[in-house]
Amino acid sequence: MTARSVAAIASLTMALAASAACVSFYEIGIETPIQAKLDTSPFQRVLVMGFLSGGTQDVDVNSETVRLLRSQLRTKSNLKVIDTDVVSLVDVVDKMKGNVAAPAAADDEPAATAAVKNTKSEIRSEKDLQPYEQIFADVEYWKKLGEEYQNPLIVTGVVYFTDINKSGIVETPREVLDPLGRRQVVSVRQWMDRKGFAIAPKFIFIDGRTGTQLYSDSYREETLYSAAQNTPALSSYFELMDRLIPGFLNTLSSQKIKSTRVLLK
Amino acid sequence: MRARIFGMCLLAALVAVPAYADRRSDAKEQVAFGISVAQKGLWKEATFRWEKAVELDPTYSAAWNNLGIAYEQQGKFDDARKAYDKAIKLDPENQMIRQNYDLFREIYDRTQRRRHR
Numbered sequence: 001m002t003a004r005s006v007a008a009i010a011s012l013t014m015a016l017a018a019s020a021a022c023v024s025f026y027e028i029g030i031e032t033p034i035q036a037k038l039d040t041s042p043f044q045r046v047l048v049m050g051f052l053s054g055g056t057q058d059v060d061v062n063s064e065t066v067r068l069l070r071s072q073l074r075t076k077s078n079l080k081v082i083d084t085d086v087v088s089l090v091d092v093v094d095k096m097k098g099n100v101a102a103p104a105a106a107d108d109e110p111a112a113t114a115a116v117k118n119t120k121s122e123i124r125s126e127k128d129l130q131p132y133e134q135i136f137a138d139v140e141y142w143k144k145l146g147e148e149y150q151n152p153l154i155v156t157g158v159v160y161f162t163d164i165n166k167s168g169i170v171e172t173p174r175e176v177l178d179p180l181g182r183r184q185v186v187s188v189r190q191w192m193d194r195k196g197f198a199i200a201p202k203f204i205f206i207d208g209r210t211g212t213q214l215y216s217d218s219y220r221e222e223t224l225y226s227a228a229q230n231t232p233a234l235s236s237y238f239e240l241m242d243r244l245i246p247g248f249l250n251t252l253s254s255q256k257i258k259s260t261r262v263l264l265k
Numbered sequence: 266m267r268a269r270i271f272g273m274c275l276l277a278a279l280v281a282v283p284a285y286a287d288r289r290s291d292a293k294e295q296v297a298f299g300i301s302v303a304q305k306g307l308w309k310e311a312t313f314r315w316e317k318a319v320e321l322d323p324t325y326s327a328a329w330n331n332l333g334i335a336y337e338q339q340g341k342f343d344d345a346r347k348a349y350d351k352a353i354k355l356d357p358e359n360q361m362i363r364q365n366y367d368l369f370r371e372i373y374d375r376t377q378r379r380r381h382r
Contacts, residue, residue, distance in 0.1 A: 024327075025361055026300055032372055033340040259368055261334045262361045263300050264327035265293070 024265040031256040038205055038215050038251050045152035046079040050087035052132045054123035055162035058233035062088050065159050072245055077252050082149055093132045126160045126200060136204050139211035146208025154206040161199045161237055166224055196224035197236040203248055217251060219244045292322035299331060308338050326356035342373050
């Protein structure tokens with residue numbers, strides 16, 4: 001080893017030691033408190049009865065959403081969750097429409113049944129659900145429901161869950177060896193066909209005493225996998241709902257968002 | 266006459282530099298103590314220390330940054346935004362302050378949207 005290389009190593013060591021001694025930042029975990037969006041103090045009970053739902057036929061989106069929200073509210077809110085049968089709001093609206101359109105029905109088929117059959121097959125996109133949303137403005141319907149269950153907070157809304165296909169450039173990490181034989185991770189861009197699922201729920205909170213809307217919140221999430229991967233729809237549904245649940249719960253109760261920040265000296 | 270003015274300016278500068286250095290050094294002590302108590306979860310004490318630090322030296326960007334974090338931890342979002350804004354104004358090239366601010370803005374914007382709904 002020459003004197004020059006010894007000097008170079010020594011100066012490098014000193015520089016490293018100096019930079020180590022000058023550490024002037026510290027990562028720290030914080031919990032940011034977020035206030036509840038809705039004042040739930042007038043309510044002791046919550047009713048999650050059903051949603052307008054549509055999209056893929058692989059998952060019963062209405063039943064799964066009701067079950068999931070009820071279990072989350074049971075463990076993570078102070079409200080008592082009312083247990084009832086799950087109701088499909090699409091069917092409720094169809095029945096309402098069916099009654100109105102009774103004279104137009106076929107002779108050998110009840111009007112309501114005909115209406116249900118016609119409309120159910122038509123829900124292929126989010127737009128198809130829009131005409132049904134008039135039910136959320138039907139104050140009398142919700143007030144009557146509220147009276148039936150002793151004036152709870154009613155949670156309802158729209159949930160559209162569908163499969164999607166997308167192609168495009170995707171960056172994937174790949175491990176490579178550099179000229180000195182060290183392992184490095186580089187991102188590689190490649191064209192990929194991908195498929196997955198998208199969910200677009202709108203949660204609506206209704207005052208069971210008056211039948212009026214108190215608050216509503218819309219979300220949209222999607223998840224994509226490589227075309228070769230076969231992920232069940234139900235598993236994707238729960239993956240996507242997991243992302244939305246904190247936001248939903250924050251409507252009814254205060255939440256703390258955990259994250260990290262850098263303190264400086 | 267010109268020499269006298271120059272002399273007075275020089276004297277003023279000589280007096281001011283150590284005074285500024287003293288204030289920065291005191292502020293640094295407050296910031297360091299604030300960090301040590303924040304790491305133990307004593308955020309109110311940390312806030313008090315960092316408020317003192319910016320009072321001693323209002324040009325100390327690190328102290329404003331830490332104060333922003335402390336306010337955020339306590340849910341004082343408007344105060345946090347003002348503190349981060351000050352830190353960025355004083356040290357616009359500091360990527361760590363910028364990163365803290367961006368993460369804060371994600372939460373802050375959400376709460377603001379909610380307030381205006």
